[in-house]
Amino acid sequence: MSIRKSQKEATRQRVLDAARDLFETQGYEETTVREIARRAEVAVGSVFTTFASKGDILSQVMADRLDELYAELDRVIPHLRGGVADRLRSLFAIHFAFETRRTKLFLAHIAAAFDWTLSPSTRPYGRNPRLRQVIRDCLIEGVNRGEISAHLDLEALLDALMGIYAWTYRLAAWEGADADQMSAVFDRQIGLLAEGFLPRA
Known part of the structure; x- marks a missing residue:
């Protein structure tokens, strides 16, 4: 690696480290690029x-954390048992356990999903294709096993699950709920959804 490329990578990492800390402590909206530059000790x-x-900075901060989550999902998915509702509960429990390590950062990530000025290249919560595919695969398996109606709109169900998951984080923001408490609430919501997606006799 050339000296210039090495310096550029070091600058990039300082920016990401500074932004991660500021997004988590101040929130996404309250953090400015100028503050990120100051914290990283680089020019704007x-x-x-x-x-x-x-x-884009927030997207990269979140993407850099996901290798660990993907590794955990890849390890667990082949061993999931039970019906589709139980498998969904297990998948989202892993998400809750992972994201509550940095709850404020994840709340900033969710909030950014509602920023209408984001560029198409930015990936706020809900726009990550790999995470969506994990849930989609679980739903498709549910259809194949006869646990989900084949006539159901799987993308609408996927969106509902992602929306409920994000909304459950209000408990962390408002009440300081931890991963176990949010998982318990989400588990009940999955049960209600399951009543709607089961095939009709």
Whole structure:
């Protein structure tokens, strides 16, 4: 690696580290690119040389954390047992356990999903294709096993699950709920959804 490329990568990492800390402590909306640059000890121009926007910085901060989550999902998925509702509960329990390690950062990630100024390249909560595919695969397996009606709109069900999951984080924001408490609430919601997606006799 050339010296210039090495310096650029070091700058990029400082920006990501600074942004992660600021997003978690101050929130996404309250954090400015100028503050990120100051915390990273780089020029504002250096931030924009590496990232197109603050939204892109948040996307990369979150993406850099996901290798660990993917590894856990890849390890667990082949061993999931029970009906589709139980498998969904297990998958989302893993998500809750992972994201509550940095709850405020994940809340910032959810909040950014409602920023209408984000560029198409930015990936806030809900736009991550790999995470969506994990849930989609579980639903497709449910259809194949006869546990979900073949006539159901799986994308609508996927969106409902993602929406309920994100909304459950209000308990962390408002009441300081932990992963187990949110999983218990989400488990009941999965049960209600399951009543609707089961095949009709």
